[in-house]
Amino acid sequence: MVGAVAGIDHGVAVVAVSSRLLHALIRPPSRSLERCELLHLPRTAFDFERARAQHDAYGQALRDAGVSVTVLPEAPKLPDAVFVEDAVVLLDECAVLCRPGVASRRAEVDLIRSAVERIRIVSEIAAPGTLEGGDVLAIGRTVFVGRSTRTNGEGIEQLRRQIAPHGYEVREVAVRGSLHLKTAVTAPAAGLLIANPAWIDASAFAGFEVISVPPDEPFGANTLPINRRVLVAASAPRTAEVLTMRGLDVRPVDISELQKAEAGLTCLSVLWAR
Numbered sequence: 001m002v003g004a005v006a007g008i009d010h011g012v013a014v015v016a017v018s019s020r021l022l023h024a025l026i027r028p029p030s031r032s033l034e035r036c037e038l039l040h041l042p043r044t045a046f047d048f049e050r051a052r053a054q055h056d057a058y059g060q061a062l063r064d065a066g067v068s069v070t071v072l073p074e075a076p077k078l079p080d081a082v083f084v085e086d087a088v089v090l091l092d093e094c095a096v097l098c099r100p101g102v103a104s105r106r107a108e109v110d111l112i113r114s115a116v117e118r119i120r121i122v123s124e125i126a127a128p129g130t131l132e133g134g135d136v137l138a139i140g141r142t143v144f145v146g147r148s149t150r151t152n153g154e155g156i157e158q159l160r161r162q163i164a165p166h167g168y169e170v171r172e173v174a175v176r177g178s179l180h181l182k183t184a185v186t187a188p189a190a191g192l193l194i195a196n197p198a199w200i201d202a203s204a205f206a207g208f209e210v211i212s213v214p215p216d217e218p219f220g221a222n223t224l225p226i227n228r229r230v231l232v233a234a235s236a237p238r239t240a241e242v243l244t245m246r247g248l249d250v251r252p253v254d255i256s257e258l259q260k261a262e263a264g265l266t267c268l269s270v271l272w273a274r
């Protein structure tokens with residue numbers, strides 16, 4: 001679970017105590033990232049050294065925010081394995097191993113399994129269900145799940161059944177224009193969402209204040225709230241301004257080379273508080 005913690009009571013977002021994020025898993029990109037899955041972007045020339053340097057700087061941004069970072073081994077046979085978030089949904093009480101919606105990414109789950117089993121009781125999504133962590137936005141006990149090209153209804157139902165015993169309520173959100181739910185909406189602060197309303201059914205978030213990204217920064221909504229900071233992609237400076245004006249401590253992080261692979265800030269780590 002990432003960042004701000006809020007609940008919904010009588011239609012009004014209410015603030016609860018935020019968990020302090022202490023740990024992260026990340027995995028460096030390999031040269032095979034140039035063969036990654038792409039859904040909405042055209043394939044363009046990819047500078048591996050630059051991607052690697054940006055990933056290192058991302059890891060440092062997590063450390064600077066007070067997080068202890070475990071760097072998993074590079075996975076050259078799995079082009080998208082740098083996007084560790086998609087393989088697991090990690091909550092305070094349990095973890096659910098995902099079943100990615102594209103076959104090329106399914107082996108990423110076994111690759112992260114042992115690291116997750118060391119910290120949580122694990123269950124998993126089985127065929128025909130598909131679920132990717134990028135489609136899961138957990139805000140307190142409410143878990144919003146995007147129904148996307150990667151996450152299907154069966155995957156959402158399996159997640160619902162697996163986390164309900166721990167007190168989580170799953171709410172489905174239609175995703176219509178982005179790779180994942182969290183490409184289109186994140187929660188940079190308690191009770192506050194930033195979204196690209198063109199890509200999701202924002203009515204699912206009744207009770208929250210929803211700020212729209214500036215029209216020329218459609219990818220700006222993928223923010224990463226982490227302890228008292230909010231990481232924002234350096235490619236979205238106007239989004240950063242909007243959030244700074246809201247009093248948030250915004251830190252730009254340049255992931256431009258990784259964004260060629262449809263990366264967001266959230267998908268590059270798995271974060272947990274305890």
Ligand code: GLY
Nearest residue numbers: 036037038261262
């Ligand atoms: N390249 C990220 C994805 O399509 O899964």
